[in-house]
Amino acid sequence: MPTAFPLPSDLSPATVSNTASLLRIVALSLISGAAIASRLFAVINFESIIHEFDPWFNYRATRVLAAKGFYEFWNWFDPTAWYPLGRVVGGTVYPGLMATSGVIYSFLHALNLPVDIRNICVMLAPGFSALTAWATYMFTKEMKDESAGLLAAAFIGIVPGYISRSVAGSYDNEAIAIFLLMFTFYCWIKALKLGSALFGTLAAVFYFYMVAAWGGYVFITNMIPLHGLVLILMGRYTSRLYVAYSSWYVIGTLSSMQVPFVGFQPVSTSEHMAALGVFGLLQIVAFTQLVRSHVSSKQFQDLLFVFAVTTGILGGVAFVGLTYTGSIAPWTGRFYSLWDTGYAKKHIPIIASVSEHQPTAWPSFFMDLQFLIFLFPAGVILCFHQLRDEHVFVIIYAVMASYFAGVMVRLMLTLTPVVCVASAVAFSSLLDTYVDAAEPEHAEESSEAAAPSASKKAKKAAAQAAAPDTGSTLTDIAAAATPTKKGEKPKTKAIYGLDTRLAIIMNAFGMLAFFVFHCTWATSNAYSSPSVVLASTNADGSQHIIDDFREAYYWLRQNTPETAVVMSWWDYGYQIAGMADRPTLVDNNTWNNTHIATVGKAMSSSEEVAYPILRKHDVDYVLVIFGGLLGYSGDDINKFLWMVRIAQGVWPEEIQEPNYFTPQGEYRVDDMASPAMKNSLMYKMSYYRFSELFGGGAATDRVRNQQVPKVGPTLDYLDEAYTTENWIVRIYEVRKEDLLGRDLKSANAFALGKKRKRSKPVSRRRAIV
Amino acid sequence: MPPKPAPATPVSTSAVQTLWRAYNDNTSDRLKFVDSFLVFLMLSGVIQFAYCVLVTTFPYNAFLSGFSSTVGQFVLTASLRSQVNPENKNEFKDVSPERAFADFALGSIVLHFFVFNFLG
Numbered sequence: 001m002p003t004a005f006p007l008p009s010d011l012s013p014a015t016v017s018n019t020a021s022l023l024r025i026v027a028l029s030l031i032s033g034a035a036i037a038s039r040l041f042a043v044i045n046f047e048s049i050i051h052e053f054d055p056w057f058n059y060r061a062t063r064v065l066a067a068k069g070f071y072e073f074w075n076w077f078d079p080t081a082w083y084p085l086g087r088v089v090g091g092t093v094y095p096g097l098m099a100t101s102g103v104i105y106s107f108l109h110a111l112n113l114p115v116d117i118r119n120i121c122v123m124l125a126p127g128f129s130a131l132t133a134w135a136t137y138m139f140t141k142e143m144k145d146e147s148a149g150l151l152a153a154a155f156i157g158i159v160p161g162y163i164s165r166s167v168a169g170s171y172d173n174e175a176i177a178i179f180l181l182m183f184t185f186y187c188w189i190k191a192l193k194l195g196s197a198l199f200g201t202l203a204a205v206f207y208f209y210m211v212a213a214w215g216g217y218v219f220i221t222n223m224i225p226l227h228g229l230v231l232i233l234m235g236r237y238t239s240r241l242y243v244a245y246s247s248w249y250v251i252g253t254l255s256s257m258q259v260p261f262v263g264f265q266p267v268s269t270s271e272h273m274a275a276l277g278v279f280g281l282l283q284i285v286a287f288t289q290l291v292r293s294h295v296s297s298k299q300f301q302d303l304l305f306v307f308a309v310t311t312g313i314l315g316g317v318a319f320v321g322l323t324y325t326g327s328i329a330p331w332t333g334r335f336y337s338l339w340d341t342g343y344a345k346k347h348i349p350i351i352a353s354v355s356e357h358q359p360t361a362w363p364s365f366f367m368d369l370q371f372l373i374f375l376f377p378a379g380v381i382l383c384f385h386q387l388r389d390e391h392v393f394v395i396i397y398a399v400m401a402s403y404f405a406g407v408m409v410r411l412m413l414t415l416t417p418v419v420c421v422a423s424a425v426a427f428s429s430l431l432d433t434y435v436d437a438a439e440p441e442h443a444e445e446s447s448e449a450a451a452p453s454a455s456k457k458a459k460k461a462a463a464q465a466a467a468p469d470t471g472s473t474l475t476d477i478a479a480a481a482t483p484t485k486k487g488e489k490p491k492t493k494a495i496y497g498l499d500t501r502l503a504i505i506m507n508a509f510g511m512l513a514f515f516v517f518h519c520t521w522a523t524s525n526a527y528s529s530p531s532v533v534l535a536s537t538n539a540d541g542s543q544h545i546i547d548d549f550r551e552a553y554y555w556l557r558q559n560t561p562e563t564a565v566v567m568s569w570w571d572y573g574y575q576i577a578g579m580a581d582r583p584t585l586v587d588n589n590t591w592n593n594t595h596i597a598t599v600g601k602a603m604s605s606s607e608e609v610a611y612p613i614l615r616k617h618d619v620d621y622v623l624v625i626f627g628g629l630l631g632y633s634g635d636d637i638n639k640f641l642w643m644v645r646i647a648q649g650v651w652p653e654e655i656q657e658p659n660y661f662t663p664q665g666e667y668r669v670d671d672m673a674s675p676a677m678k679n680s681l682m683y684k685m686s687y688y689r690f691s692e693l694f695g696g697g698a699a700t701d702r703v704r705n706q707q708v709p710k711v712g713p714t715l716d717y718l719d720e721a722y723t724t725e726n727w728i729v730r731i732y733e734v735r736k737e738d739l740l741g742r743d744l745k746s747a748n749a750f751a752l753g754k755k756r757k758r759s760k761p762v763s764r765r766r767a768i769v
Numbered sequence: 770m771p772p773k774p775a776p777a778t779p780v781s782t783s784a785v786q787t788l789w790r791a792y793n794d795n796t797s798d799r800l801k802f803v804d805s806f807l808v809f810l811m812l813s814g815v816i817q818f819a820y821c822v823l824v825t826t827f828p829y830n831a832f833l834s835g836f837s838s839t840v841g842q843f844v845l846t847a848s849l850r851s852q853v854n855p856e857n858k859n860e861f862k863d864v865s866p867e868r869a870f871a872d873f874a875l876g877s878i879v880l881h882f883f884v885f886n887f888l889g
Binding site: 194195196197198200201204205238239240242243246247249250251253254255257258264267283286291293294295 | 787788791792795829830833834837840841844845847848849851852856857860861863864868869871872873875876879880883884886887
């Protein structure tokens, strides 16, 4: 057989396979290294610090776990959160992440490696990303082959869509959850392929780990049953499916109920009922199959059919009935918000207020996935070509995850693995076709036809030309695209010559190279900011660190009594608890909407209304984030409308959103701001003495690009306690009631008035006397 | 698996009898032994469920763990049965009967670990 380039012929197959497996191991370890290394930008550019908001709680909980042991952690009641309610942490947390760090911590200390718990928390996500790459390799290997697996591992290792949630310091549930997701899916595919209860059990155990780690486990809970159901409907029921699904479902469901936060949900909420339904259906189908194997009379099959349909209908009716009577909880609001993107804004503003729950903007698909996003459909089509049971899984996963990623930015994370898998399948099919050296015998006749078109339009050639003897799926596409006429000798389509191959392969490698550049750029610029520490550039190009958050939290820690209650918007609750170690009213757990609405009401009403609320909740300090001086756009004035909306949800008579807009419907903070806006506690605290900073000049808010009034707001019920270097964090102390029983406003006026009015009334009085 | 009482229609009696006869003739003793265990598990599950519906669900976790132990053991045993059934040899190329039993044992141990943990 002629080849396009010389191949060594004196190698034994054993040598080839040994070398290949050695290369695979080397490649996988390099991929793991790259995955870990590219996540270290955050540590190198800033420092080894916990990022953002939720990770601070996880870190705090992990410290408790490491210091006091697992039982203390399990029974931990935190009186400082949600003051005065407190929070049962052990029962309202997914403990998988903390337990993982705790195990690593104990293990390292058992080896006499005294590693600080913070460093374990910071490095956990990069470490697990290496495991994710490996799990993706295993998963993709089941779809196509090892080379596709390696490509998928490389893709998931550096793709920004996954890095965004797993840089060093981003100590969140997702850090370990994506590994668990991929590995559970791998075990499921393996169990289905082999019909092995071992892999079914493994899938269940990793499912349990996933349930303990992340609320997104519901995705697995519905993906696997959906796959099973589709297979049954496609007439692909096998005993292997029965073995795999039954062993996974029974053990997985029972184990998921061990997590206190999940509790009895797997048998009582609608989200989990699909899995139960498919389980029941499988039992019926299996029973039917068994009976059919013993008897094959027509009459009996009819009977079975009736039996199966009746049972199915009865099951459906029972489900609806139980939902109505209340034994099964109906779908939750979070679930509805996945289907109706406007639902959350109307009914649960607290969910809609989180920026990562917004619908995804189109550019972020390219930002997060780069060229994978257009290889992805090609990979899905290639899955359709083979359509074994596991390819059905990838197709369903692709469809579901694409939809969810479009609805919520945060769910981009679940789309990323399947995009990597599908693109790797497509990409490695392309490479398989073009790297393969084999050429058909009669190269002379058709080489003129194939070669020029390929060199002109490489992409077109990739779709149309294909080597017939590679057994690749591109052959099928080519065959489908150019149907051969009857009677005529089928014309062989193939790739001839080195130039064709080089054109395509260079192109492909060019795409890969750009991908690597893009990933590095996106990671270092967009996804590595801790958001606790901000960075800006000096005039000479050097980096300037803005450390206002830690400055303020440290001030609280050093200058206030340990019992001082701090009120802030819920975004900062975990950070205050983690860094300042002070009780907070609300935090990022957001379990109690009314409590949050109370804080929202206090922030958005006038001082006179807010003061009793503050006093009733024992608030000593109020903390606001203000970016107007620096141009930090994530500040409280920009979040203010959400506070108003959430408060309005509970007190519609007292707080109305339209009051905070100008009559023209604009959101302004300058002279034209509405009275409700100007009197609100939030506005006053943000702009208190702000104009003095400009020494009589025009005081400009750099976030909203508006000039604030020259005469700033006055505060009667609060005292400014601390303002950080760049004014990002401002802390106010709540005044105690006046000693003489006056309300603070008149007391204040009296204190001020005494100085100003002393001369005139006194003289008048003298005149009278 | 023994025949479930199918919906009572006139045709069913003879059909069930045919089925019973075919089952008795075609099934090896080993599988019949497994089937008898399955029947036992099913009866145990039915009794527990009846107790839960008729009397009380009070220690709900205890009921759930007991019931899942029977259901789980049932499906694991049914899996074992289909894996060792000579008729299914083509489907389970990689699972020998010994391997199937090892899988069954491991699955049962994991299952009962969680059952025990959940009993409360």
